[in-house]
Amino acid sequence: MSSTPSGPTTSKADDDQSSPSRQPLHWGHLVAENGGYLLARLGAANIDRRWIFLLMLLAVGIPVLTKATFPEKPTANVKAVFNHIEELKPGSRVLVSMDYDPASAAELNPMAVSFLRHLASRGHKIYLMTLWPAASPLINENTNEVLNDEFAEKNLEYGKDWMFLGYQAGEVVAIKKVADNLRALFPTDARGTSLEKIPMMEGIHSLKDFDLLLNVSAGYPGAKEWVQYATTTTRTPMAVGCTGVQGPQLYPYIPDRVLGILAAIKGAAEYEAALSEKYPRFAEPRLNEGLQRMGPQLWAHLLMICLIVAGNILYVLSRCFPLNVYGVGANSHRADVTPAPGGPA
Amino acid sequence: MNQSADMASSTDPGVAGTPPRDFWWKFQISLMVVGLCFLVGWGVYKQGLYGTVYVQAQTIKAQNNTLLPIYTELKPNATDEEKAKGFISWQRTLGVWLAAAITLAVFSSLFRDNMFYKLAESLMVGVSAGYWFVVAFWSSLVPLVFAKLLPDLAQATVLPGLQIPPGSWQIFGYTAPDLSALFPLLLGAMLLARLIPSFSWLARWPLALIVGTMAGLRLVLIIESDFVEQIRSTILPLIVMVPNSAEAGAPLKIDWLLSLRNTSIIACVISSLSYFIFSIEHRGAFGRLSRVGVFVLMITFGASFAYTVMGRITLLTMRLEFLFKDWLQFDWLL
Structure with a gap:
């Protein structure tokens, strides 16, 4: 490390070998002084937070525009859920509670769509419901897109192959009611049809009558409450797709109470990868929103790591070389140090 | 972050290395001008047709045999032929x-x-x-x-x-x-009595019922799911023996990875719990154990925070996808 001609380390002491105040310059001083000088010149100590917002916008926006994606490999958690659905006999009854809303759709909608695709591919009977009022339009959109359009050749029939029970208020009390007596909670389905008139509701009275519970959960009420108020007593196998925030709270339930967890967009992308591997018709990029959203994740995380590292380096430099208001090193008051260009006369 | 460079408070003389105080004004105006030019230019390129939603009309027969029109939304990447069969829905475009x-x-x-x-x-x-x-x-x-x-x-x-x-x-x-429906209706109405000061005491009855019911439910169910079950899940073998091969009667060997996993789970649980035992002074061996517990808690909080950050980036990604695909309808993204 050598001093730059314009830097603060060009000192009179360097020229005056006989000066009694001359101290041998340690490399640490050089780094600190030059680093501090650069820090001041860049304005890093006072960097406006909006530059960071702009960098983050670019880190996320450019991969979206370039459609940058990366391969994903399913982890054990995701495989456990995928394999369980694969191993269920075709025609098994699966209750899917989609407890999320548009605010968490970015993370959870890819999971919900993947679950629907997988269940429909395996020929399971799908019973949809939600405890979140804003989920109904999302469920209608997903069922239209997946069950009606993508599986048009299978001609899946409402009431025989799939149905939507609708939204129900009551939060944990509603969950308890589903576990004990589902028909008392839902007198009709979402379309106003009595459950007595729906063929696939025959023999369904409570959660115990389902072969699997899939929960797409964004918060309260969600996966944790389903475990606490329903599956602990009914012992119905349960798998969860949840937001990243919920992930750490739910991991302790694996594997006794929950088969596996798809946490955050990473879990969704892994499930899409597993589904595409088994069913190549779903490998089309436009059908894999989760995988598409992992590209921006990579660049945004790299940016954050760089910022954290840079912030720590600058912090250490600022401790070694405190700045004054003129943006040059604290040692600039020393007579033997030439002030930085642009500094005080 | 230092707020001194914020233009709302940019009356100070400024700090060396930071942009001049009128920089953000110029930046803001430049950005708006560039943005507007881009929107107009893109509109000219797309012949004014971006951010539009096409629908196709279909007729379905209702249960009472009346015919009802329904409108199916076309994707932004629909072909020109499909679009020609439909029409622009101005409500959805808006x-x-x-x-x-x-x-x-x-x-x-x-x-x-x-x-x-x-x-x-x-x-x-x-x-x-x-x-x-x-x-x-x-x-x-x-x-x-x-x-x-x-x-x-x-x-x-x-x-x-x-x-x-x-x-x-x-x-x-x-x-x-079915008069039993009157009971919850009445309780619901009593909750609203809080809005009338002289009758606010009426709201205590339904509240008492809610609190009592929830306490009862939680007492029984959560103790089982979050306490008994969790303790049961923590009772793990420290040394896991697995068969050497798939053959029946094969000799056993130690599964080191699983053994390490189980040992670390138990160690983390015990050390974390020790941090919350305040009746013993956190000194000596116990102090070191609780110190390890603090690290375990910090790692857990770090994982939670990292997941949260991941979620927030996904939200930003989704909004940008909406702007680029649904609104601006960039051809290469459709």
């Missing part, structure tokens, strides 16, 4: 433009607080409250109260699919109401 404007208004708060952000925030709160009320009305009050108290009227008006049990009691030719 929705896309409104959503884009609100998204940009929310993003604008990153620059600084402004009236557009406040408007978007107020809209969000108001629309959410209205939406929740309507959904709760139609999904709870109508099927669980109205349909039980006036089943014939509910069937004739809002719930045509409602099944009235064949053996139901009849009064003057009408199905008798």
